[in-house]
Amino acid sequence: MSGRPHLALGPAPYFWGEPALVDFYDTAAKSVFDMVYLGEVVCAKRRSFPLEGWLAVGRELAAAGKTVIFSTLALLEAGSELGFLKRLIANDEFMIEANDMAAVQLVRGHPFVAGPTLNIYNPRTLEVLYAQGMVRWLPPVELGAGTFAALHETRPAGVQTELPVWGRMPLAWSARCYTARHLDLAKDQCGFRCSDYPDGLRVRTQEDQDFLVLNGTQVSSAVRCNLLEHLPQMLTLGVEVLRLAADHKAVFEVAALVRDVIDQQRSASEAYRQAAELTTDDCSDGYWIGQPGISRAAAGENAQP
Amino acid sequence: MELVCPAGSLQGLKTAIAHGADAVYLGFRDPTNARHFSGLNFSTEAARDAVEFAHARNRRVFIALNTFPQAHNWNTWRDAVDRAAELDIDALIVADTGVMDYACEHWPQLRLHLSVQASATSAEAIRFFHERFDIHRAVLPRVLSIAQVQRVCADSPIETEVFGFGSLCVMVEGRCLLSSYVTGKSPNNFGACSPGEFVRWTETQGGLEARLNGILIDRYNADEHSGYPTVCKGRYCVNGPAGYTLEQPVSLNSLPILPTLVDAGVSAIKIEGRQRSPAYVRRVTGVWRAAIDSCLSDPRAFKPEPAWIAELSALSEGSQTTLGAFSRYWQ
Numbered sequence: 001m002s003g004r005p006h007l008a009l010g011p012a013p014y015f016w017g018e019p020a021l022v023d024f025y026d027t028a029a030k031s032v033f034d035m036v037y038l039g040e041v042v043c044a045k046r047r048s049f050p051l052e053g054w055l056a057v058g059r060e061l062a063a064a065g066k067t068v069i070f071s072t073l074a075l076l077e078a079g080s081e082l083g084f085l086k087r088l089i090a091n092d093e094f095m096i097e098a099n100d101m102a103a104v105q106l107v108r109g110h111p112f113v114a115g116p117t118l119n120i121y122n123p124r125t126l127e128v129l130y131a132q133g134m135v136r137w138l139p140p141v142e143l144g145a146g147t148f149a150a151l152h153e154t155r156p157a158g159v160q161t162e163l164p165v166w167g168r169m170p171l172a173w174s175a176r177c178y179t180a181r182h183l184d185l186a187k188d189q190c191g192f193r194c195s196d197y198p199d200g201l202r203v204r205t206q207e208d209q210d211f212l213v214l215n216g217t218q219v220s221s222a223v224r225c226n227l228l229e230h231l232p233q234m235l236t237l238g239v240e241v242l243r244l245a246a247d248h249k250a251v252f253e254v255a256a257l258v259r260d261v262i263d264q265q266r267s268a269s270e271a272y273r274q275a276a277e278l279t280t281d282d283c284s285d286g287y288w289i290g291q292p293g294i295s296r297a298a299a300g301e302n303a304q305p
Numbered sequence: 306m307e308l309v310c311p312a313g314s315l316q317g318l319k320t321a322i323a324h325g326a327d328a329v330y331l332g333f334r335d336p337t338n339a340r341h342f343s344g345l346n347f348s349t350e351a352a353r354d355a356v357e358f359a360h361a362r363n364r365r366v367f368i369a370l371n372t373f374p375q376a377h378n379w380n381t382w383r384d385a386v387d388r389a390a391e392l393d394i395d396a397l398i399v400a401d402t403g404v405m406d407y408a409c410e411h412w413p414q415l416r417l418h419l420s421v422q423a424s425a426t427s428a429e430a431i432r433f434f435h436e437r438f439d440i441h442r443a444v445l446p447r448v449l450s451i452a453q454v455q456r457v458c459a460d461s462p463i464e465t466e467v468f469g470f471g472s473l474c475v476m477v478e479g480r481c482l483l484s485s486y487v488t489g490k491s492p493n494n495f496g497a498c499s500p501g502e503f504v505r506w507t508e509t510q511g512g513l514e515a516r517l518n519g520i521l522i523d524r525y526n527a528d529e530h531s532g533y534p535t536v537c538k539g540r541y542c543v544n545g546p547a548g549y550t551l552e553q554p555v556s557l558n559s560l561p562i563l564p565t566l567v568d569a570g571v572s573a574i575k576i577e578g579r580q581r582s583p584a585y586v587r588r589v590t591g592v593w594r595a596a597i598d599s600c601l602s603d604p605r606a607f608k609p610e611p612a613w614i615a616e617l618s619a620l621s622e623g624s625q626t627t628l629g630a631f632s633r634y635w636q
Contacts, residue, residue: 075477076427077453102429105436117424117480119493121373124403128437142485142494143375150376171486172476172537175448175630178551182543187636203550204542205521211541212550219476219551221486286489292518293486 004262005235005242007255008035008162011071011097012246013170013215015046015194018053024246025057029064031252032259035241036061037097039070039088043177043216044081046192051087058094071097074117075173075217095135104132111135113162116170121147123154136160136241141169144290145230149237160240165227166254166275167245168200168213168220169293178214199248210282211294220247223294226283228254229272231261250278306566306597307573309367309466310590313345313580318355318366320583325594328365330398331355332496332579336378337385338369339400339422340579341496349388356392365395369579371420372496373401383407390415396441399423400479405438418466419443422479422492426453428460435462442466444575446478451562451631455569464572470589470617471577473557473629475537483536488518499535506531515539532622554623559631560596560613564604585620592616 009028012021028036038058040046049057058068072085082102089096089107098104099115114120114129114137126137137159139148152161179201180190200213202222210222225245227234234242242258244251254275260266276283286295310326312318318329332338334346347355352368359366368389374382382404389397390412397415399405400422408415421444425431434440444466445454458465474481478492485491488503503518513525515534522534524547532538532554540547557577559566566574574597576589592613600607618626628634 074480075448076430077449079456082427082429100427100430101423101425101433102427105429105433119373119401119424119479121375121401121493122379122403123376124379124406125401126403128402128406140482140493142482142491146377147375154376169482169486172481172483174476174551175450175633176475176635181635182550187633201543206524206540206542206547207521208542209520211520214543214550219483287485290489292489293482294520 003238003240005239006034007032007258008037008241008243009033009251009255010164010167010243010245011037011039011041013042013168013218013220014198014200014247015043015192015216016048016198017195018048020198021048022057024249025061027252029061029066032255033066035067035069037069037071037246039072041071041074041099042218043194044073044078044084045190046194046216051084051091055091055093062093069095069097069113071115072099072103074099074115074170075175076100076102077175104129108132114138116141116164117173120151123151126151126155126159130156130159134159136162138162138164138243141171142287142293145233145288146290152237152239162241162243163227163234163239164225164243164245165231165234165258166251167225167247168222168281169225169287170218170220171212171293172219174217174219177216178219179216182214221284221293222281223284223296224279224281225285225287226272226275227285227288228258228261228275229268230285230288231258231268231271235262248279253278306571306601307365308590308593308597309573309575310586311576311579311581312355312586313340314583315347315351315355315358317579317583317586319358320587321590322359322362322364324587324590326364326590328367328395328573329355329359330367330369330575330579332369333385333388335381335385336496337372337374337382339371339420339492339496340369341372342501342580345580349392352389352392356394360393367396367398367418368392368394369398369420370404371398371400371422373493374404375494379403386412398444405434405440409438413439416441420479421446421468424477424479426457426477428457428462431457431461431463442572444468447474447557448477448630450633450636451565451569454566454571454631458570465570466573466575467559467566467571468557469559469574469576469593471556472622473552473555473627475552475629481537487520487536499533504534530623538622553625555625555627556617556621557629558617558621558626559628560593560609560617561628562631563596563600563609564607567600567604588616588620
């Protein structure tokens with residue numbers, strides 16, 4: 001193991017609104033997280049804060065000792081969205097997580113984090129982004145441990161690797177809002193009804209299997225990626241940053257469990273079990289083990305000392 | 306305005322050319338392209354024959370190399386770039402940043418097109434690829450409205466290609482993992498969405514069930530037309546009875562806005578469907594050839610003929626067509 005990994009809180013995917021977000025980030029300021037990603041990554045219409053308000057949240061977290069990074073939208077369409085992105089990038093306080101090549105183009109010359117939708121599947125792509133200023137990267141959600149390890153081991157010198165280990169998995173992005181579609185509303189008259197679903201809208205198959213979650217223009221898994229059992233493997237690999245999704249209030253408790261495993265105060269399998277009990281979602285590690293993302297290895301299969 | 310048609314086989318390519326394609330696109334017989342289906346696509350030899358046939362008739366050939374290699378199979382994509390470059394093709398359609406970098410460095414004379422799988426929805430994203438890899442054309446994702454297409458065309462440093470007709474991806478292409486969530490295989494990592502090997506049809510008392518790797522995607526009554534079980538077009542329950550949660554089976558048809566696309570400066574129309582039969586390609590190509598010729602001769606008077614619309618509807622998923630995100634009836 002090459003040093004203790006940092007813990008990062010990912011961007012909040014749901015439309016929780018200003019009071020809930022202020023409360024959430026107050027908690028984050030006092031949490032074990034080392035890094036916090038802020039900003040809206042799903043729908044540009046949601047303005048939980050104006051840009052200056054987001055930056056103010058960032059400053060408070062920075063004052064609490066957190067490294068703050070601003071995440072950008074995964075789908076950029078309207079001119080106004082690009083305008084906001086340009087203003088965000090022009091801030092000289094916080095780094096950007098680029099989730100679209102337009103953001104990479106606009107941020108060039110400055111250090112940035114390459115987000116999971118940039119499709120980094122091979123070392124050559126990593127090299128190209130490194131040449132643009134990338135200082136940290138995240139793998140695509142569907143990447144298995146084998147390819148991940150190969151990329152991590154061949155990453156350019158000085159580049160850090162960040163790996164999501166907890167949270168629902170973003171699976172698809174659309175121009176159409178599926179929350180509005182479900183409610184039979186036009187997108188322009190959505191009334192911000194996604195704020196009524198702070199945990200998303202659950203999609204079940206016709207035989208009542210939890211399947212997907214609708215979150216505006218984003219579709220995510222209904223199962224929760226829980227890789228806590230695999231933490232020893234990540235520590236051996238020397239992954240620099242472990243990310244937990246900000247999609248659930250229990251994330252702070254889960255972060256404490258991850259920290260315990262890192263500090264050898266708790267076994268990975270115990271942390272896995274305790275984290276699983278903090279959510280009603282089924283847990284999965286499918287992508288990590290080279291299986292369908294919805295699946296989970298049979299009990300005991302992951303057992304590691 | 307160039308008409309770019311799909312070719313899943315040499316026969317399909319000849320059919321497309323005979324019925325008016327200006328260019329055809331095809332893929333090798335491996336996971337390097339996004340229609341990696343059994344029995345489809347071209348060996349190197351067949352691709353050479355295809356290029357010879359097309360060039361003899363003054364038509365262009367593009368090779369799609371639009372999936373994402375990983376460390377363990379990088380050489381397969383690298384070799385595919387080399388094979389394509391040695392075939393005297395007219396363009397390579399690429400999606401992966403690493404593949405573009407390789408192609409640009411080793412084959413500087415090879416013309417590159419940005420695949421829709423590269424998810425470039427803005428002029429800034431296009432500029433990124435153009436400035437670094439000398440990309441000559443960008444295929445635009447099917448999530449943009451017509452106004453957004455106009456803006457991208459106005460601001461783009463290179464020419465653009467948009468989808469005219471065929472299966473509709475409602476999610477941003479290149480960033481959709483619904484297929485690998487269920488099967489482990491996706492367009493990005495395998496070159497196919499909802500691969501056939503995972504599809505199971507079962508007659509039950511409740512109707513005909515369509516499953517993808519065991520997950521129930523849809524269930525059909527005897528009087529319902531069944532569709533291929535892609536995740537985005539299944540029927541699920543969200544706090545109520547089952548319905549099409551994401552999209553219904555429908556095909557994209559941008560024929561009604563053809564003059565607007567011409568005005569916007571779109572350089573090419575792409576027909577989806579390398580997995581389709583030569584008969585399908587013949588009928589779709591024929592309609593679009595007639596429509597483009599009519600539109601270019603007198604854009605102001607252009608009106609889709611009822612026979613064209615009927616023909617395309619008959620070839621559509623669920624016998625329905627939509628302008629999709631171009632019109633944004635749901636906006």
